[in-house]
Amino acid sequence: MVSQTRPRRRADAERSIARIVAAARARLTEDPDATIDAIAAEAGVGRMTLYGHFKTRADLVEAALSAALEAGEAVLAGVDLEGDPQEALDRLLASSWSLVAESAALLEAAQGVLPSGRLRELHADPAKRVEDLLRRGQREGVFRTDLPLPWLVSVIQYVLHGAAEQLRAGNLTEANVAETAVATVNAVLRPPA
Amino acid sequence: MVSQTRPRRRADAERSIARIVAAARARLTEDPDATIDAIAAEAGVGRMTLYGHFKTRADLVEAALSAALEAGEAVLAGVDLEGDPQEALDRLLASSWSLVAESAALLEAAQGVLPSGRLRELHADPAKRVEDLLRRGQREGVFRTDLPLPWLVSVIQYVLHGAAEQLRAGNLTEANVAETAVATVNAVLRPPA
DNA sequence: CTTAACTCGTATATTCCCGTACGAGATAAA
DNA sequence: TTTATCTCGTACGGGAATATACGAGTTAAG
Structure with missing residues (x-):
C-alpha cells in the first residue's frame, strides 16, 4: 500500500506519522484551510516533528x-x-x-x-x-x-x-x-x- | 433597495462601486478566498479606490x-x-x-x-x-x-x-x-x- | 552501551494579505 | 470656474502562515 522507500524507520516515527495523518484527516475535513500548527497540535506533536516527516503542506x-x-x-x-x-x-x-x-x-x-x-x-x-x-x-x-x-x-x-x-x-x-x-x-x- | 445614507455621491463613484461589486460577485463565486487585489484588478480599479468605498473585506x-x-x-x-x-x-x-x-x-x-x-x-x-x-x-x-x-x-x-x-x-x-x-x-x- | 534516529523548542527569513497614511492629479457638480 | 469629490500610486506597518536553521535532549535499535 504505502511506498517503502526507507527500509529503516523507527517505531516512534511510524507512530507519529500515523497520528499526524489522522489529525490531518480530521482537521482538514472540517476546515479545508486548517493550519499546520492546528494539525500538529491535534496530533499532539511539535510542529517541527511534523515538518520532519512532511516537507511541505x-x-x-x-x-x-x-x-x-x-x-x-x-x-x-x-x-x-x-x-x-x-x-x-x-x-x-x-x-x-x-x-x-x-x-x-x-x-x-x-x-x-x-x-x-x-x-x-x-x-x-x-x-x-x-x-x-x-x-x-x-x-x-x-x-x-x-x-x-x-x-x-x-x-x-x-x-x-x-x-x-x-x-x-x-x-x-x-x-x-x-x-x-x-x-x-x-x-x-x-x-x- | 439600497440604503441612501449619503445624499450626494458623484456619478463616477457610483460607477466604480457598481463595477467593484460586479467584480466581487464574479471573483468570489469561483474562489471564495479571492484577494482584494484580484477583485480590484478585475474591476479595473486601483486597490485604494476600492478601500475608499469598502473599509473592510x-x-x-x-x-x-x-x-x-x-x-x-x-x-x-x-x-x-x-x-x-x-x-x-x-x-x-x-x-x-x-x-x-x-x-x-x-x-x-x-x-x-x-x-x-x-x-x-x-x-x-x-x-x-x-x-x-x-x-x-x-x-x-x-x-x-x-x-x-x-x-x-x-x-x-x-x-x-x-x-x-x-x-x-x-x-x-x-x-x-x-x-x-x-x-x-x-x-x-x-x-x- | 553506543549509535543513529527522532522529538521539539526557539529563532529567523520569507511571503502574502489586510488595512492605513499621505498626497498629487483628475473629474464631476454647483 | 471653483470646489468638493473621487481616483490611484507609493509607501508603511501589522499579522498570520509557511518553511528553514540550529541545537539540545530523548528514545529506539543494533
Whole structure:
C-alpha cells in the first residue's frame, strides 16, 4: 500500500506519522484551510516533528487524502456489490457514506495545493468502483440513463458532503443522516416516469 | 433597495462601486478566498479606490452577497409561482438556477467573514420563497414529504452549485447544464414509490 | 552501551494579505 | 470656474502562515 522507500524507520516515527495523518484527516475535513500548527497540535506533536516527516503542506494534504481514499477502498472492497444494483448501492452507502463525505471534503481541501492531474489520479480508483456499479444498474434498468454518468457520480458526492455538513450544523441528527442521504441518492438515480 | 445614507455621491463613484461589486460577485463565486487585489484588478480599479468605498473585506463580501441576493429576488419576483408546483419550480429553476448557484457560492465565501446571524438574515427571504413553494407542493402531493423540508432546500442548492462547478470543469456544457440540474432536482423532490 | 534516529523548542527569513497614511492629479457638480 | 469629490500610486506597518536553521535532549535499535 504505502511506498517503502526507507527500509529503516523507527517505531516512534511510524507512530507519529500515523497520528499526524489522522489529525490531518480530521482537521482538514472540517476546515479545508486548517493550519499546520492546528494539525500538529491535534496530533499532539511539535510542529517541527511534523515538518520532519512532511516537507511541505502539499505533502501532508496528499498523505491525508491518500489515507482517506485507501480507507475508502478497504471498506468498498469488503462490500458485496453483486446482486440487485439498488440494494448493492444501499449497502455501499450505508457502510461508507461518512468516508465518502470525508473524501469529498479532503478533495476540496486538496484542490488548491495539488496539481489537478495528481488529484484525478488519486481519486480515479474509488470513483471507478462506484461508476461500474451505476453502469451495471443502468444496464439492468434500475438506474436512470438520461443523465451523464459522471454527473450522477458527482451528485452522489454532493449529497453525501451536504449531509455531513448539515449534520455538523445540527440540522440533521446522527440518527437520521444516513437514512436521509441514502433516500436522496436513491431518488436521484431512480429512472424518471 | 439600497440604503441612501449619503445624499450626494458623484456619478463616477457610483460607477466604480457598481463595477467593484460586479467584480466581487464574479471573483468570489469561483474562489471564495479571492484577494482584494484580484477583485480590484478585475474591476479595473486601483486597490485604494476600492478601500475608499469598502473599509473592510467583510463589507465588500456583504455587498457582493446582498447584490446577488437582490438580483435573485428580482428574478424570483418575476416568476409565476402559482399553478402546478412542479411546473412552477421548473419555471423558477430555469430562470434563476445560475443566480441561485452563485448565491450559494457567495454564501460559502461569506461563511467565514460575516457573523452567522447576519448571514441567515440576508438569506432568509429568498430561501423562504423556495420553501413556501416546496411546502405547497408537499400539501398537494406533488413533492415528497418523507424528508425534512430544510434538507430538500439545501439539496437544491448543492445540486445547482454542483452544476455550476461541473460547467466550469467542462464536464457539462452550456447547452445541457440547466436541463441536467432541473432533472436532478425534480428527481430529488418526486415522492418515492 | 553506543549509535543513529527522532522529538521539539526557539529563532529567523520569507511571503502574502489586510488595512492605513499621505498626497498629487483628475473629474464631476454647483 | 471653483470646489468638493473621487481616483490611484507609493509607501508603511501589522499579522498570520509557511518553511528553514540550529541545537539540545530523548528514545529506539543494533
